[in-house]
Amino acid sequence: MAEVLDIGSCDLEFKYNNEEHHTDLNGVDRLIVRRGQPFTLNLHLQSGTFQPLASTFQLIAETGPVPEEKWGTKATFSLSDVISKKCWSASTSCSHGNIVTLSICPSPAAPIGCYTLTLDQGPKVKLGEFVLLFNPWCERDVVYLEDEEMRKEYVLSQDGLIYRGNPTKVTILPWKFGQFEPGILDVCLRILDENPKHLKNPGKDCSGRRNAVYVTRVLSAMINCNGDKGVLAGNWSGDYEGGVAPTHWSSSVEILQEWRNNDCCEVCYGQCWVFAAVACTVSRALGIPCRVITNFESAHDTNQNLLIEYYYNMDRESLGEDSVWNFHVWVETWMKRPDLGPGYEGWQASDPTPQEKSDGVFCCGPVPLKAIKEGELTLKYDAPFVFAEVNADVVKYVKLEDGQEFKFDGSTTHVGQCISTKSVGRDSREDITHLYKYPEEKSFPLKICYCNYSSVITQDALIRLMAILIDSDTKELYNKTRTIVLEDPEIAIRILGEPKVKRKLTAEISLQNPLPEPLEDCTFSLDGANLTDGKAITETFGTVGPRETATVKIGFTPTCAGLRKLVVDFSSNKLSNIKGFKNVIIGK
Template identity: 55%
Template sequence: TYTLDIERCDLESRINNTTHHTDQNGLDRLIVRRGLPFTITLHLRSGSQFEAGVSTFRLIVEIGPLPKELSGTKSTFSLTDSALKTAWSVSTNSPPGNVVSLSVSSPPDVPIGLYSLTLDQGQKVKLGEFVLLFNPWCDKDAVYMEEERDRQEYVLSQAGLIYKGTTKRIKASPWTFGQFEPGMLDICLKLLDENPKYSSDADADCSGRRNPVYVTRVISAMINSNDDKGVLVGNWSGDYDDGVRPSHWTDSVAILHQWADNCCQRVRYGQCWVFAAVACTVSRALGIPCRVVTNFGSAHDTNSNLLIEFLYDEDGNDISDDSVWNFHVWVDNWMARPDLDAGYDGWQASDPTPQEKSEGVFCCGPVPLKAIKEGELNLKYDAPFVFAEVNADVVEYVKLTNGRMVKMGGSSIDVGHFISTKAVGSDERHDITHLYKHPEGSLQEREVFERAKHHHELQQKGEEPGLKVKIKVSLDMDIGADFDVFAVVTNNTEADKTCRVMFYARIVSYDGKPGANCGFIEDLTMEVPTGKEKRLPLRLEYVDYGDTITSDRLIQLVLIVIESSPREFHKAKRTIVLENPDIAIKLLGEPRVNQKVSAQISLQNPLPEPLQNCFFSVMGASLTDGKLLIQNVGTVGPKQEAKYTVEFTPTSTGSRTLTVDFDSDKLSNIKGYLNIEIKE
């Protein structure tokens, strides 16, 4: 037998990374996906020669600090004639000589992460290191996706849209996931190593990384920092002085870098869409297909009875503990579920926003969308919580001064509507409500509620006799403007009605917490003749709402109508979102790879007062070199324009997204984006 005298080993990262769809990570280190062969080349010193059947050696791959064959974190294997499907293998068809090309194959179910590669011929020679990722292109991998356009969107796309607002006004907000930006992959691997399970048993944790279900749960727990060295601190208080306002973030790259560069100190602050976006970045970086999902009208069911109860006193004040969030954002990950019965593969919901504990840790999911849709609440993980977010019923009561509770008539509050994600390959909104629930009022929906042990009477929708109350709004409700909203009371009875009307507006945050009043009509007596409709305008003025409105720009309108005879309570509630000014982005010149190009950015101040401390923040994967470009533009007067010309150098060809954020003392969380095609 010949001992190979190795001068150097070429891991062929340029060819391998391109073949394995990891070239966006760079070509200077080997990053491959499991279940697909990769090539390495041994260059032997002169006088040393390889000859098939004569030269013998073994390769050793190892992951983690204490690798073991038994746990699958170490594998030793010799030359075979061809690649094996179920174990690590190495083969060659090189002729005799001093250059040996080896084809190394990994099984599609081994742990992902950083591996060392060693050649053993009695004496061990370390050949190098490589990163192994999940492989949505391999039909034997648990994360396999059939359609290439889906893989392009859910694994390779570095930019996306996150939906916010209300059911009546859904707004798309751009986000840079940036999973292939410099340093991101190492930070995502570090995030796995910082999880408490790794600290308590590193080898068992590394072994668990073969399973996307396990990895998704670790990601869900590590994006929040409630019980570990996780990434983000949640804050819904409105006080962000010792950190970054959640609405200011535009990308995951800055957040993950700040966490990793500061010894895993928690990053202040995040809210649901920030938690979800960072989870999406980590999932895509590791090769798990992922999308960010928004649920409009999201219930938080703390006592798991699938019922949200709102209480008001006789003056219309909200005295309830429960709330329905205007929207809530989580992620779906795509994977097989061999741990469950057949039929639950595919999209799985996972929620990294810390709300409830699961197995003692703040994380949620993954739970199959099919289990949510069919009310199979005993399936792993955390099905009851996600089911309630999209299905809980809302009942509203008035608590009378004598303590008696009276159920309110009028409009019901919708829970779990317009469940939204960015469409594949376009900037359209894709409605995926049908994947989470059967159509409202359908026979299947009733059956699911029964299966979910949800027995209370479903509210019937549709026209009711008696008084009908609703709120109407005007089309143009711009931030900075004054405008009217209307209480509308219709009398469908055969008798004239005398009513007491309360109609008020208050600031509200996206998680449903009410703030200051910004418009009020109190104790007005209204006569409504039979068969007639009465309208009552309420003027909302910037001078009243400007100082207290949050960066969510949401105002909640509440109308309470009390009939005098018989004494009955009716209520309508509506949340409006005020329109932002648009950020105009204009490209100056044709963008080409590795050549400087400029973009002109502008925004008109819509407020009747000056904006102080105005600045633009600009980011784009493969455009701004992984950095956030920040420009302070000072003070901008009423109806004046803030302007900034930004210069950047694209580093790769293809479709890229430039994301812009505008912030100031009185106007913040203004986002804009421009899709750019980069040419050679």
């Protein structure tokens, strides 16, 4: 008869395991591990010793509200001589007196999520709980990313840069993804649990979480709140009553915290770059390599005919629904595509901004970049829509009162320019247009004076100009539109003191008023992962005269060593949402 282990306690070795699995930035107060990689635990026996031939038992790992073998959300496995990294497995790495050390390896294809671990030797003993994530460090995981510098950038980096503006004037928005900030991982897991597929069939949904394509598609739908309990409400009206302007945000953390604290009610408001940034945070938190992408002169094709058709009446009023945005932002996630076959692995485009429905839901992607570049539009998911965003032809028509239509302008090269993302390991822009399409035309800058737009400046600091030319000989009409991005003043940041963990530092921040008018209600806000204790520090300055410089000093105390990004936000009555940042290396 097999001997029953008399287990007193189980040590899940939080610190050691989390460091080995690159999850220690989440904290070391619970076990967070990645697929396809072993972790260890110690069983402390109250009496007796472990005898490999006499003591037999099984281990049970379960996830989801109703774990079942058929869904693959319940795994039962026995001890073996050596660990297998192809499936759930376990072995004893050593045994000393009353301590038995087990090594356990989750399947590289297991569903991600919260698990319970139980030892079954007739009577069952709950050993503890752990969180299982995707593993870009594991070759057998579909999200495996070979390059370590890319893993640091696209999985571990908590800060980034988002590009906006237009092709002739690209502006930079620093963003705190903060995927390792306290509580954020739990918010990301809750997003999965609040999705309609989970509410309808929890077992099937939890089983689907083994598939990075499935999870990415769920996130694309749940980052926007259209038709579900998603995170963000979009608003492009210019009226942001009941919330804040999309330009207010510079961190995913406060958005996700607000969604959680308000019982999963939508956060108001977001636009494309906010949707994409939050999607990037959640993807990285769950272990899927992700980066934020900006497409300039981005098309929105409503009828999937790969044309952007502008219809106008004789008064130049728009009659159609197609449009071209001066910029649009989405995300790319890195994964293999076994559902599509070889050759489609790598970066996949997905778009959480609610535009058109896909399979009845406001989501888009993931679709391989290779499919977009080669025009393989039958591949899933939503290849025609993404292809049109970067490749659609523009055609313009005048529609007369009698119903006649006349083409008066168009372009085959205007859409999809200067597609951009942050470079790996550097605060510089990488142009990745070549990954989406083959080379096209060049763009030229246009400048106007402040006095020409001061009374009509928008919150996004954009100006759209339209010019119409009529050829007096041929009677042909030509139309061109350009969007001009106003240049923000630079925020200068100087760190006073020696940067070390738990040593108070001071940031000296200054900004020169570029306007010939005073700025009132001037406020600086300071934020940074592991620098400001998870929340922004605000300092009000008051009034800054024309061409004068505002300078403040704000103290903060770093909590973690390493390279950190300090983000500064400036707002006033005339200039707002001005962003600046500085990299700070915090010593131990």
